[in-house]
Amino acid sequence: MLQLKGLQKKVGNFELKNINLDIHEGEYFIIVGPTGAGKTVLLELIAGMYQPDAGEIWFDNTEIGKLFPEQRNVGFVYQDYALFPHLTVKENIMFGLKVRGVGTGESKKRFNDIVSFLRIEYMLDRFPSTLSGGEKQRTALARALVTLPRILLLDEPLSALDPQIKRGFQEELRRIHEATKTTTLHITHDFAEAMTLGDRVGVLHEGKIVQVGKPADIFRRPNSYFVADFVGVENIFRGESKGRTVEIAPEIRIRTTYPKDGPVVLTLRSEDIIISREKLDSSAQNNFQGQIVEINDQRPLCRVTVDIGIEIVALVTTQTVEDFNFKLGDKVWLAFKSAAVHVL
Amino acid sequence: MGKGRVEGQNIIFISIVAVAIAFIVGFIILAISMILVRGTPNILSSVATREIQFAIKLSFSTSIISTILCILVAVPVAYGMSRLNFVGKRFATTVLDIPIALPPIVSGVALLLLFGTTSFGHALAAWGLEFVFTPLGIVLAQFFVNVPYMIKVLKSSIDDIDPRMEFVARTLGCTRLQSFVRITLPLVRNGLVAGIIITWARALGEFGAALMLAGATRLKTETLPVSLFLNMSVGDLELAMAAATILIIVSVGSLFIFEIMGGHRFEISRYGA
Numbered sequence: 209m210l211q212l213k214g215l216q217k218k219v220g221n222f223e224l225k226n227i228n229l230d231i232h233e234g235e236y237f238i239i240v241g242p243t244g245a246g247k248t249v250l251l252e253l254i255a256g257m258y259q260p261d262a263g264e265i266w267f268d269n270t271e272i273g274k275l276f277p278e279q280r281n282v283g284f285v286y287q288d289y290a291l292f293p294h295l296t297v298k299e300n301i302m303f304g305l306k307v308r309g310v311g312t313g314e315s316k317k318r319f320n321d322i323v324s325f326l327r328i329e330y331m332l333d334r335f336p337s338t339l340s341g342g343e344k345q346r347t348a349l350a351r352a353l354v355t356l357p358r359i360l361l362l363d364e365p366l367s368a369l370d371p372q373i374k375r376g377f378q379e380e381l382r383r384i385h386e387a388t389k390t391t392t393l394h395i396t397h398d399f400a401e402a403m404t405l406g407d408r409v410g411v412l413h414e415g416k417i418v419q420v421g422k423p424a425d426i427f428r429r430p431n432s433y434f435v436a437d438f439v440g441v442e443n444i445f446r447g448e449s450k451g452r453t454v455e456i457a458p459e460i461r462i463r464t465t466y467p468k469d470g471p472v473v474l475t476l477r478s479e480d481i482i483i484s485r486e487k488l489d490s491s492a493q494n495n496f497q498g499q500i501v502e503i504n505d506q507r508p509l510c511r512v513t514v515d516i517g518i519e520i521v522a523l524v525t526t527q528t529v530e531d532f533n534f535k536l537g538d539k540v541w542l543a544f545k546s547a548a549v550h551v552l
Numbered sequence: 553m554g555k556g557r558v559e560g561q562n563i564i565f566i567s568i569v570a571v572a573i574a575f576i577v578g579f580i581i582l583a584i585s586m587i588l589v590r591g592t593p594n595i596l597s598s599v600a601t602r603e604i605q606f607a608i609k610l611s612f613s614t615s616i617i618s619t620i621l622c623i624l625v626a627v628p629v630a631y632g633m634s635r636l637n638f639v640g641k642r643f644a645t646t647v648l649d650i651p652i653a654l655p656p657i658v659s660g661v662a663l664l665l666l667f668g669t670t671s672f673g674h675a676l677a678a679w680g681l682e683f684v685f686t687p688l689g690i691v692l693a694q695f696f697v698n699v700p701y702m703i704k705v706l707k708s709s710i711d712d713i714d715p716r717m718e719f720v721a722r723t724l725g726c727t728r729l730q731s732f733v734r735i736t737l738p739l740v741r742n743g744l745v746a747g748i749i750i751t752w753a754r755a756l757g758e759f760g761a762a763l764m765l766a767g768a769t770r771l772k773t774e775t776l777p778v779s780l781f782l783n784m785s786v787g788d789l790e791l792a793m794a795a796a797t798i799l800i801i802v803s804v805g806s807l808f809i810f811e812i813m814g815g816h817r818f819e820i821s822r823y824g825a
Contacts, residue, residue: 257719277722284723290716294738304724307734355724 209233209391210254210359215263217253222246224253225415227263231359231393236385238402238423239395241412242438247395248287250412251361254393255282267358283352283390287364289344291336297347298332304355322350325387341369342377353388362394366401378404399439403427411435428477429550436475436552442511442521443476449551457518463493463546473552480548481522483512484541485532492543496520500538503529514542584800590789591797598794606771607779607795614687614775615755618694622702622751623744630706631732635715652700659697660764667692667765687773689766694755702751709743710736746813753806757799 215227224246231237241247253260256277265273272280292300301322305315323329326346336344345365352360365381366374382405385392395412396402402409403423410420411434419431430436436444447456449472455461456474464474482488487495498516510526512534513519520542534540591598598604632638633645651659667673667683676683683689713736721731737744759777766773770782776795783792 252719255719255723276727277719278725278727280723282723284720286716286720290714290720292717292721292735303721303734307721307730308725351724357723 209235209268210393211264211266212254213264213266215250215253215265216261217246217249217258218261219246219249219258222249223415224250227415227417229410229417229420231391234389234391236382236392236394236405236407237410238406238408239393239410239412239417240399240402240438241395241397243397245412246415247397247412248363251284251363251393251395254280254359255284255361256280281355281358283355283357283360285345285348285352285360285362285365287368289336289348289368291339291344291347291351293336296333296335297328297339300336300347301350301354303351308355318354318356322354325384326350342373345369345377346380349384353384353390357390360390360392362392364396365394366396367398381405399427411438413438430475430552432552433473436473441475442478442523443481445474445476445518447472447474452546454549454551460496460517462549464549464551465546466551468551475550475552476520476544476548478511478521478523480544481520482543483514483522483524483528483532483534484543487541488543490543491545493546494542494544494549496542497539498542500534500536500540503534503536505529514540516542587793587796587800591793591800594790595794595797598791599798601791603771603774603779604791604794607774607776608798610687610690610773611756611775611777614690615694615752615758618691618698618755619748619752621691621695622699623748625699626702626706626747627737627744630703630710631736633703634707634710635718648700648703650700651697652704656693656697656758656760657764660693660761663689663693663696663761663765683765685765685767685769685773687766690758690762690773690775693761693765694758697758697761698751698754701754702747705743705747705750706740709740709747712743713739742813746810749806749810749813753803753810756802 210229210231212227212229215224217224222244227250239247239250249258252258254265256272256275256279260273263273264271267280292303295303298319301319302315305318310318323332326349328343328346328350331339331343331347336347339347345368349365362381366377369377378401381392381394384390394405406423408420409423409426410417411426412418413434419426419435421429426435427439430439430441433444433446445454445456445462447454447462449464449466449468449470451469452464452467453461454464454472454474462474462476482490482492487497496516498514498520500512501515501519502511502513504511504513505526507526510524510529512522512524512529514522522542528534599608629648633641633648654662664684667676667689673683681688683692717735717739718726718728718731721735722728726734756775757777758775759781762773762775763778763781768774768778768782774782776799780792780795780799783789783795
């Protein structure tokens with residue numbers, strides 16, 4: 209539905225280099241990347257604040273890269289919502305309908321629908337300066353959605369909210385998307401947000417989309433050191449691969465299922481590791497003995513760092529740590545399957 | 553340094569600052585009150601004279617007209633200088649500041665030469681737009697001297713408005729003009745009002761440029777400042793002080809409103825160089 213082809217743009221310190229992306233009709237697509245990666249510039253390009261330096265933006269079968277913002281029919285919600293401060297909530301929401309000259313009956317119906325769907329009837333006569341973060345967000349969403357945009361562009365919509373209410377608004381965004389089926393492009397620096405909300409995710413790094421896929425796939429199979437680190441894989445090692453074995457430290461060899469020769473990056477999710485007192489008699493092909501150097505309890509889960517010649521982080525339940533009475537300095541065994549090891 | 557010496561030095565420094573402030577505030581009040589003391593007792597009888605009435609009418613009408621012209625020109629110019637990027641923008645910025653830097657009397661001479669000696673000026677005069685030694689010249693002189701101030705105040709107000717606000721309005725279907733009229737203009741209302749007041753007050757007090765272009769003819773191009781000048785030179789202190797008092801009241805009043813409207817942010821001097 210939205211296609212970006214070889215998009216390039218330099219604005220100040222931000223640079224997008226050769227962005228290629230295909231977003232499907234009705235999809236909730238999330239672009240995730242660290243702060244300063246140029247995510248907002250990408251949204252502003254799609255919405256028409258800038259003209260691309262090179263490349264094309266297609267909506268279905270029309271190239272829109274040179275159209276004015278008012279000709280593109282996109283909905284835009286900024287991180288700080290950019291509500292019109294001199295207009296009430298109602299006037300903010302009606303704004304797009306008025307300038308587009310939507311008829312009174314149709315306007316009224318769309319307005320009432322969105323207002324009751326977002327449950328904001330109670331605040332229609334208030335001015336933006338009196339609203340909480342969540343109320344501002346719902347107003348900004350209503351203002352954008354009421355114009356029935358072809359695509360909804362969300363610029364870090366949750367990052368200005370308190371952590372306590374963030375979760376509720378994630379569900380709200382999901383609910384809105386399921387009800388309206390509006391194609392949505394949402395950008396964030398928070399991979400957890402992308403995991404929860406996105407149908408698909410694109411990872412933006414240094415002005416390029418470095419990986420696109422379902423969130424679980426990116427989480428399980430990051431295709432680069434950067435993505436692995438960014439999505440929060442705790443065990444990332446550089447090593448030398450020989451056949452199905454990777455040496456990540458002197459005498460520390462890890463078995464994998466990918467035959468490969470040469471330098472590799474190896475990732476291992478901490479929840480795929482089992483800790484025990486005795487060597488486990490299991491099908492796991494990787495067994496190492498080491499010493500506990502750190503226990504970081506974040507109930508109900510606990511991160512245990514074990515030095516086996518190189519430090520490996522294992523994620524176990526706090527219950528397990530208590531049952532086995534693991535303490536700093538204890539000698540323990542780590543076990544994980546070769547299939548849990550991902551080689552880049 | 554001992555504690556006593558530090559304390560002594562601080563006390564001396566603060567005392568000097570306090571005396572300096574008291575001196576300059578007192579000085580200004582004293583100077584202005586000299587006029588008010590002489591002008592206020594006779595103000596009613598002076599205002600009743602034909603000459604002062606003429607000066608008040610001419611001052612108010614020319615300053616109101618020139619202020620309206622300033623608004624019409626400054627609004628689009630300030631928008632462009634704030635929001636658009638174009639070739640020659642830095643050059644334009646510098647040029648727009650020239651009338652602010654010039655002594656008004658020099659601006660007046662420049663206008664006199666343009667409208668009095670060139671075929672362009674003669675052509676305009678043939679069309680009925682006679683600026684030299686006419687009230688129309690007063691309007692033009694006020695406009696020329698003041699429009700850069702109006703642009704500066706407005707541009708600074710527009711700069712303060714987040715451009716993303718206009719951009720969001722455009723994604724909602726506004727053209728550039730619509731987003732300017734519906735979003736930016738209402739948001740710069742205070743700046744606009746402050747600009748109008750300061751421009752009008754400056755126009756009312758404009759002397760140098762108008763003197764050169766329109767001259768100082770009694771009961772023809774006699775504005776309040778000109779009336780003050782003419783009556784001082786012939787020694788009619790009563791009328792001169794009345795004109796001065798009216799000018800002071802208008803100036804202080806508009807300065808007061810300007811400050812309420814947040815004008816202090818624009819950091820401009822009221823009477824320029």
